[in-house]
Amino acid sequence: xxDAPPIDFYFDFSSPYGYFAAQRIDxxxxxxxxxxxxxxxxxxxxxxxxxxxxxxxxxxKGDYARRDLARVARLMGVPFITPATFPFGAVAASxxxxxxxxxxxxxxxxxARAVYARAxxxxxxxxxxxxxxxxxxxxGVGREEALAANNDPAVKxxxxxxxxxxxxxxxxxxxxxxxxxxxxxxxxRLDMVERWLSSGGW
Amino acid sequence: xxDAPPIDFYFDFSSPYGYFAAQRIDxxxxxxxxxxxxxxxxxxxxxxxxxxxxxxxxxxKGDYARRDLARVARLMGVPFITPATFPFGAVAASxxxxxxxxxxxxxxxxxARAVYARAxxxxxxxxxxxxxxxxxxxxGVGREEALAANNDPAVKxxxxxxxxxxxxxxxxxxxxxxxxxxxxxxxxRLDMVERWLSSGGW
Numbered sequence: 363x364x365d366a367p368p369i370d371f372y373f374d375f376s377s378p379y380g381y382f383a384a385q386r387i388d389x390x391x392x393x394x395x396x397x398x399x400x401x402x403x404x405x406x407x408x409x410x411x412x413x414x415x416x417x418x419x420x421x422x423k424g425d426y427a428r429r430d431l432a433r434v435a436r437l438m439g440v441p442f443i444t445p446a447t448f449p450f451g452a453v454a455a456s457x458x459x460x461x462x463x464x465x466x467x468x469x470x471x472x473x474a475r476a477v478y479a480r481a482x483x484x485x486x487x488x489x490x491x492x493x494x495x496x497x498x499x500x501x502g503v504g505r506e507e508a509l510a511a512n513n514d515p516a517v518k519x520x521x522x523x524x525x526x527x528x529x530x531x532x533x534x535x536x537x538x539x540x541x542x543x544x545x546x547x548x549x550x551r552l553d554m555v556e557r558w559l560s561s562g563g564w
Numbered sequence: 565x566x567d568a569p570p571i572d573f574y575f576d577f578s579s580p581y582g583y584f585a586a587q588r589i590d591x592x593x594x595x596x597x598x599x600x601x602x603x604x605x606x607x608x609x610x611x612x613x614x615x616x617x618x619x620x621x622x623x624x625k626g627d628y629a630r631r632d633l634a635r636v637a638r639l640m641g642v643p644f645i646t647p648a649t650f651p652f653g654a655v656a657a658s659x660x661x662x663x664x665x666x667x668x669x670x671x672x673x674x675x676a677r678a679v680y681a682r683a684x685x686x687x688x689x690x691x692x693x694x695x696x697x698x699x700x701x702x703x704g705v706g707r708e709e710a711l712a713a714n715n716d717p718a719v720k721x722x723x724x725x726x727x728x729x730x731x732x733x734x735x736x737x738x739x740x741x742x743x744x745x746x747x748x749x750x751x752x753r754l755d756m757v758e759r760w761l762s763s764g765g766w
Contacts, residue, residue: 412623421614422736426747433746436766437756534624545628550752554639564638 368397369555370540372528373474374405375452375488377536378431378442379549381478385440386552387539388471394559396541400463400471402456402521403528405449405536412534416449434549443485450487452477453521454494454512460520461511462503473501570599571757572742574730575676576607577654577690579738580633580644581751583680587642588754589741590673596761598743602665602673604658604723605730607651607738614736618651636751645687652689654679655723656696656714662722663713664705675703 369391373380391398409415418424428444435442455477463470476497480486487493495508511517528538532545539546539555544563546555558564573589575582593600611617620626630646637644657679665672678699682688689695697710713719730740734747741748741757746765748757760766 408624412625413617414622414625415615420616420736422610422731422734423614423616423749426734426736426749429747430749433766437759529624532624532628534622534628545631547625547628547632548752550750550756553755554752557639564635 366395368399370401371398372401372403372533372538374403374536375455375477376449378482380536381482382434382549383537384475384478390556400474401524402459403525406451407525408529408534441483445481445485450489452488454491455488457512457517457521458494458498458508461517473498568597570601572603573600574603574605574735574740576605576738577657577679578651580684582738583684584636584751585739586677586680592758602676603726604661605727608653609727610731610736613731643685647683647687652691654690656693657690659714659719659723660696660700660710663719675700
């Protein structure tokens with residue numbers, strides 16, 4: 363890695379486009395000598411501020427999104443299933459990501475990708491704390507330790523602060539990338555993120 | 565043009581991303597031997613069905629959009645001004661576009677691009693019927709004829725039908741492109757439209 367500042371990658375675990383972006387963001391950043399800070403956020407909290415509603419609940423737009431998600435998955439060559447309960451609020455997985463990030467940022471990113479895979483590649487339920495801890499366990503992290511982190515008031519505070527800091531930075535959706543102060547919303551803007559990284563902006 | 569079916573291009577004159585897409589859609593289609601049918605729609609009517617609100621009115625998202633519009637304009641090398649009254653309902657210009665389309669589809673497209681340019685390149689007010697007719701006049705169409713078309717009940721009906729048909733086809737935003745039954749929403753999906761046209765889908 364060079365001394366160039368890291369990229370901020372904001373995502374909600376319940377966001378299918380966040381799942382798609384999570385497959386690419388680290389590789390994309392690495393091409394330009396950048397690290398990625400993974401920021402789990404809870405869009406349910408953000409939407410209370412912005413008045414937005416979950417994508418799939420909007421008439422017409424929801425139908426379009428279902429079709430588009432399957433199309434994007436085919437294009438990227440990644441599996442995609444809409445989980446039975448959707449959208450969902452993955453509070454425990456978000457807390458565990460932040461707790462891991464404080465110890466080992468690369469492990470936190472691996473954990474986040476594993477949570478996304480459980481949800482959108484396998485259609486699994488990642489909401490219960492035991493499910494979130496079990497995924498940590500599959501990466502060699504102590505399950506009990508992960509469960510304890512989920513209940514730790516300091517970690518709970520971390521997630522609240524993360525959400526507030528995200529909104530203060532202008533984040534209103536998932537995925538959301540900030541490069542040197544420049545915001546990009548949506549999976550379909552990753553090519554523009556790459557163009558910005560390669561050119562230094564325009 | 566080959567015998568391949570035309571592309572449907574839906575746009576609201578008040579949509580800045582529609583303005584950007586209007587600069588590219590005909591050239592893009594021509595590359596693949598396709599014609600373009602220009603469909604003016606009124607998102608104000610569509611939003612009553614979907615419950616959406618105008619982009620720039622959403623907290624955080626509106627600020628992002630303002631920044632993004634300037635950035636996209638710089639990237640495309642086209643002028644961009646947010647008109648003083650925005651968003652706006654360009655009923656007369658939409659009717660005149662449909663009236664022209666019935667006589668000369670290429671002229672209708674030229675007219676639509678001229679309306680967009682007046683609004684977003686010059687910041688002009690395209691809402692009054694006289695303004696919409698004046699733009700037609702600048703393309704060699706009789707102003708009085710255009711004003712009469714705007715007041716013609718048959719043309720008014722055309723616009724209502726156009727809106728209803730758009731919603732029936734799943735259109736919920738602007739710009740919106742349908743290629744051989746496949747829907748694409750947004751300026752940022754034009755590269756995907758091109759990929760679909762070149763590959764026949766995936």
